Amino acid sequence: DTEVTQTPKHLVMGMTNKKSLKCEQHMGHRAMYWYKQKAKKPPELMFVYSYEKLSINESVPSRFSPECPNSSLLNLHLHALQPEDSALYLCASSQQGPHSGELFFGEGSRLTVL
Amino acid sequence: GQQLNQSPQSMFIQEGEDVSMNCTSSSIFNTWLWYKQDPGEGPVLLIALYKAGELTSNGRLTAQFGITRKDSFLNISASIPSDVGIYFCAGLNAGNNRKLIWGLGTSLAVNP
Numbered sequence: 001d002t003e004v005t006q007t008p009k010h011l012v013m014g015m016t017n018k019k020s021l022k023c024e025q026h027m028g029h030r031a032m033y034w035y036k037q038k039a040k041k042p043p044e045l046m047f048v049y050s051y052e053k054l055s056i057n058e059s060v061p062s063r064f065s066p067e068c069p070n071s072s073l074l075n076l077h078l079h080a081l082q083p084e085d086s087a088l089y090l091c092a093s094s095q096q097g098p099h100s101g102e103l104f105f106g107e108g109s110r111l112t113v114l
Numbered sequence: 115g116q117q118l119n120q121s122p123q124s125m126f127i128q129e130g131e132d133v134s135m136n137c138t139s140s141s142i143f144n145t146w147l148w149y150k151q152d153p154g155e156g157p158v159l160l161i162a163l164y165k166a167g168e169l170t171s172n173g174r175l176t177a178q179f180g181i182t183r184k185d186s187f188l189n190i191s192a193s194i195p196s197d198v199g200i201y202f203c204a205g206l207n208a209g210n211n212r213k214l215i216w217g218l219g220t221s222l223a224v225n226p
Binding site for chain 1: 145147154155156157158159162200202204205206212213214216217218219221
């Protein structure tokens with residue numbers, strides 16, 4: 001299994017809603033990442049987990065709350081988002097740890113905030 | 115902060131043509147990587163380069179790690195319609211707080 005699976009593929013939410021994005025990998029990778037990507041731009045790093053512990057937080061607003069329940073799962077909890085948070089949210093994993101460049105990405109969750 | 119200059123920004127070519135794109139930086143990187151992103155998908159790693167001067171191929175793709183460690187290029191030979199997408203270079207800097215820095219991407223369109 002060489003896949004990173006993300007759900008849902010599409011999510012529309014209001015600014016007062018609470019929702020979660022989910023990511024799963026069964027490659028035994030030790031690091032997992034959340035990236036945000038705007039149209040026609042490169043991915044921007046948000047969070048990195050290494051061995052289920054938060055390793056990097058790129059000064060992301062607290063309305064985004066990551067969680068790593070176990071080595072295979074990564075969640076991103078969303079609350080009180082703004083329309084400018086609409087983007088493609090990508091999950092990735094790597095075998096070599098939190099500072100690796102060799103990333104396996106999921107297909108992403110397309111988020112629209114109304 | 116560190117930035118990567120990726121060029122060209124976009125390309126429109128005929129099927130069968132060769133393609134070349136490059137990435138430059140004002141600072142040194144220890145690793146260069148090339149990713150491709152299809153519409154509606156996440157980026158996929160094409161080639162990773164770890165040593166200055168290294169030349170690596172993956173099918174019709176060839177990438178090189180510049181000897182100054184400040185640049186890299188990607189060539190695609192005999193392009194086909196499925197080569198369409200956005201190609202991103204990325205560099206991994208040195209030190210304990212290594213960070214992956216991304217180029218702005220090259221959008222490739224192939225006319226069959």
